[in-house]
Amino acid sequence: MTRGTEEQGSAWFRDQRDYWWNEDFLALLAQRWRLCDVESLADIGCGLGHWSRLLFPYLSPDARLLGIDRRLEWIQRARQSFDDAYPTPVAAGKVAFQQSDATALAICSDTFDVVTCQTLLMHLAEPFDGLKEMIRITKPQGQVICVEPSNLFNMMSFDSLTPEEDTETLVKSFEFWLRYQRGRIALGKGDISIGELLPGMFAQAGLTDIRVYLRDTAFPLYPPYADPEQSATLEPTHAWKTSATGPWDYDQVRRYFLAGGGSATMLDTQFSTLREQSQRQRRALSEGRYSAAGGAIVYLVCGRKP
Numbered sequence: 001m002t003r004g005t006e007e008q009g010s011a012w013f014r015d016q017r018d019y020w021w022n023e024d025f026l027a028l029l030a031q032r033w034r035l036c037d038v039e040s041l042a043d044i045g046c047g048l049g050h051w052s053r054l055l056f057p058y059l060s061p062d063a064r065l066l067g068i069d070r071r072l073e074w075i076q077r078a079r080q081s082f083d084d085a086y087p088t089p090v091a092a093g094k095v096a097f098q099q100s101d102a103t104a105l106a107i108c109s110d111t112f113d114v115v116t117c118q119t120l121l122m123h124l125a126e127p128f129d130g131l132k133e134m135i136r137i138t139k140p141q142g143q144v145i146c147v148e149p150s151n152l153f154n155m156m157s158f159d160s161l162t163p164e165e166d167t168e169t170l171v172k173s174f175e176f177w178l179r180y181q182r183g184r185i186a187l188g189k190g191d192i193s194i195g196e197l198l199p200g201m202f203a204q205a206g207l208t209d210i211r212v213y214l215r216d217t218a219f220p221l222y223p224p225y226a227d228p229e230q231s232a233t234l235e236p237t238h239a240w241k242t243s244a245t246g247p248w249d250y251d252q253v254r255r256y257f258l259a260g261g262g263s264a265t266m267l268d269t270q271f272s273t274l275r276e277q278s279q280r281q282r283r284a285l286s287e288g289r290y291s292a293a294g295g296a297i298v299y300l301v302c303g304r305k306p
């Protein structure tokens with residue numbers, strides 16, 4: 001699940017991100033987006049390159065790829081991850097990285113056939129500015145492709161323990177995460193559910209031929225939780241076993257929740273509920289009683305620059 005971690009953290013670069021895409025689904029998208037004709041692609045907010053590394057083999061054989069991130073550390077590691085993933089002649093000279101801010105890219109207008117991002121806009125205080133920059137550097141008739149989640153719903157996904165919860169607890173939980181999300185936005189930390197807004201933003205920015213897809217990957221958990229994907233999904237849960245606050249950073253949650261209009265009393269009640277839920281989940285996992293279908297809403301939205 002793509003929880004609303006601080007974008008500066010590295011929680012979202014855990015192993016689970018390696019299972020984000022089914023290979024045959026990527027091949028289908030590559031076909032829909034006609035990536036075989038694409039000779040230049042820019043990945044904005046590339047992080048360690050998880051997204052563009054997957055798209056790279058589908059591009060035209062001589063295509064060049066530019067990964068951009070504002071953090072130097074990520075682009076250095078992204079370069080390494082391309083080197084590790086592809087034999088040198090494949091990527092040599094074709095893949096480059098640049099440190100730049102998504103809202104003020106140091107790139108000429110009308111440069112790339114495709115400009116894309118995965119979970120970048122959700123971290124921007126002004127996501128529309130980021131989108132406009134992506135469009136600016138796209139060639140006329142080129143495509144903009146954004147992959148962004150709807151994390152409020154992902155946080156509320158049900159599992160085998162949900163039927164034990166009373167309705168009031170679930171309603172409170174929704175209010176809690178809604179206030180958390182709104183507080184994040186108010187503090188300029190980005191909208192963790194921005195996926196829902198992308199089609200409208202694309203239309204407002206003047207893109208045409210807008211198409212919207214949903215990622216087809218789910219992260220199911222069921223006993224005995226044995227395969228590598230399930231282990232990767234559970235890995236953070238194991239790491240959180242030793243933490244007093246479970247998976248949650250109390251100070252961060254507090255900041256966002258209060259900024260979203262929540263009260264200090266509700267914060268403490270809700271935080272204990274979260275801790276209890278986390279402990280119940282761990283107990284159920286160890287007893288083989290926990291299961292979840294593991295769906296998460298992640299939109300892929302593409303549009304063409306006129």
Ligand SMILES: C[S@@+](CC[C@H](N)C(=O)[O-])C[C@H]1O[C@@H](n2cnc3c(N)ncnc32)[C@H](O)[C@@H]1O
Binds near residue numbers: 012050051120
């Ligand atoms: C959640 S990570 C996603 C990384 C990568 N796209 C992926 O899917 O694995 C968000 C990335 O956006 C970068 N980022 C956040 N704000 C940015 C900005 N204003 N300009 C450029 N990069 C930014 C972060 O440094 C981070 O690498």
